[in-house]
Amino acid sequence: MSYAHPEYLVETEWVADHLNDASVRVVESDEDPLLYRAGHIPGAVQVDWFSTLQHPLRRDFLSKEAFEAVASSLGISNDTTVVFYGDKSNWFACYALWLFQYYGHQKVRIMNGGRLKWEQEKRPFVKEVPTYARTQYTAKDPDKKVRAFRDDVFTHLKAHRPLIDVRSPKEYSGELISMPNYPQEGATRGGHIPGAVSIPWAQAVNEADSTFKSAGELQALFDGKGVRPESDVIAYCRIGERSSLTWFVLKYLLGYPNVRNYDGSWTEWGNLVDAPIEK
Amino acid sequence: MALPPKLQEIVADFSGMSREEKLETLLAYAETLPDIPDRLRQRFDRMEDVPECMTPVRVLAERQPDGGLIYYFDIPPHSPTVRGLASLLSGGLNGSLPEEILAVPADFYLPMKLEEAITQQRITGFMGVLAHMKHIAVQTLQGS
Numbered sequence: 203m204s205y206a207h208p209e210y211l212v213e214t215e216w217v218a219d220h221l222n223d224a225s226v227r228v229v230e231s232d233e234d235p236l237l238y239r240a241g242h243i244p245g246a247v248q249v250d251w252f253s254t255l256q257h258p259l260r261r262d263f264l265s266k267e268a269f270e271a272v273a274s275s276l277g278i279s280n281d282t283t284v285v286f287y288g289d290k291s292n293w294f295a296c297y298a299l300w301l302f303q304y305y306g307h308q309k310v311r312i313m314n315g316g317r318l319k320w321e322q323e324k325r326p327f328v329k330e331v332p333t334y335a336r337t338q339y340t341a342k343d344p345d346k347k348v349r350a351f352r353d354d355v356f357t358h359l360k361a362h363r364p365l366i367d368v369r370s371p372k373e374y375s376g377e378l379i380s381m382p383n384y385p386q387e388g389a390t391r392g393g394h395i396p397g398a399v400s401i402p403w404a405q406a407v408n409e410a411d412s413t414f415k416s417a418g419e420l421q422a423l424f425d426g427k428g429v430r431p432e433s434d435v436i437a438y439c440r441i442g443e444r445s446s447l448t449w450f451v452l453k454y455l456l457g458y459p460n461v462r463n464y465d466g467s468w469t470e471w472g473n474l475v476d477a478p479i480e481k
Numbered sequence: 482m483a484l485p486p487k488l489q490e491i492v493a494d495f496s497g498m499s500r501e502e503k504l505e506t507l508l509a510y511a512e513t514l515p516d517i518p519d520r521l522r523q524r525f526d527r528m529e530d531v532p533e534c535m536t537p538v539r540v541l542a543e544r545q546p547d548g549g550l551i552y553y554f555d556i557p558p559h560s561p562t563v564r565g566l567a568s569l570l571s572g573g574l575n576g577s578l579p580e581e582i583l584a585v586p587a588d589f590y591l592p593m594k595l596e597e598a599i600t601q602q603r604i605t606g607f608m609g610v611l612a613h614m615k616h617i618a619v620q621t622l623q624g625s
Contacts, residue, residue: 236561
């Protein structure tokens with residue numbers, strides 16, 4: 203079997219062949235904010251998940267107007283093909299892609315393998331930061347079909363619809379309240395949302411080169427946990443970044459039509475008064 | 482007790498920098514983090530993990546004849562922010578006596594306004610590295 207929407211995934215070779223294509227903008231989105239500065243794909247621009255994509259005050263994403271300003275300053279217009287790549291198996295690349303979808307950008311892609319594969323293939327990294335002419339960018343109103351809020355999760359819970367917890371097994375079990383090796387500051391309670399199945403995000407990628415697993419392997423992974431194509435699915439993690447990778451896998455590689463990312467995730471649920479928890 | 486002079490200088494430098502300059506300077510620190518000398522390679526497996534950081538950070542220290550400590554870090558190149566923060570600490574503290582390192586207040590970094598450039602989580606990791614350097618200083622004083 204092949205991926206349901208293979209056009210959402212491009213290979214490093216394709217990116218190398220489109221570095222000078224004006225209809226394509228390559229965007230780096232990393233967990234480590236200095237990596238882009240240390241060297242990036244020639245012509246690529248940067249979005250930082252925290253300083254670029256978050257609201258400056260509230261716990262939320264940047265506003266529609268701020269998003270338009272960011273896209274415009276990066277030389278992205280409404281019909282630009284935006285290719286995201288990054289470190290950590292493309293976690294934050296998927297997070298940025300998800301946010302672009304939230305504001306209605308249609309032509310989005312992930313570069314399979316991210317920084318790691320580009321580096322393994324000894325392709326060039328440069329420090330020069332490109333500038334592009336500002337564009338007129340008009341964002342759409344947020345697409346709530348890709349994002350779940352806590353009330354949606356409560357509704358989901360009552361209806362016994364599938365929830366996927368993509369955190370590490372120890373976070374799921376409640377032994378840890380944040381990622382292994384992360385400070386224990388994520389939430390005041392440990393555990394998971396009742397009924398959520400544990401499918402750690404890393405099971406969807408090949409460790410050796412950060413590429414996604416094959417369609418058959420992915421299908422078996424989610425099928426095996428009872429997450430079916432017809433399911434209405436919500437995925438979550440700690441802050442919504444790892445689960446945006448799972449969201450991308452379900453939505454585009456497997457073609458599940460109804461998948462939402464709950465970006466409030468455990469740092470909201472595990473701090474929420476009166477919310478049910480299972481351990 | 483005042484901060485060790487080199488660390489004091491770094492704090493003062495950062496406090497006057499723009500966000501852009503802070504990021505640029507952190508990268509310069511990352512790129513100049515010294516490698517572990519070959520003579521210490523055999524102690525490599527004794528390097529202590531710093532569990533607070535997501536990136537695997539390992540640190541060891543060597544005592545100089547004058548009693549000062551020189552710290553060495555092993556941090557992957559794909560984690561420049563963590564390398565930069567560790568490099569900044571070793572640049573500011575290397576050569577200091579264990580007692581001087583232990584006297585560095587946990588909030589010494591506040592005037593640097595690092596939060597303008599990096600997330601709180603990374604600052605917490607940064608504090609984890611300092612806490613570990615202090616742990617090594619204590620072990621040194623205890624003669625272990």
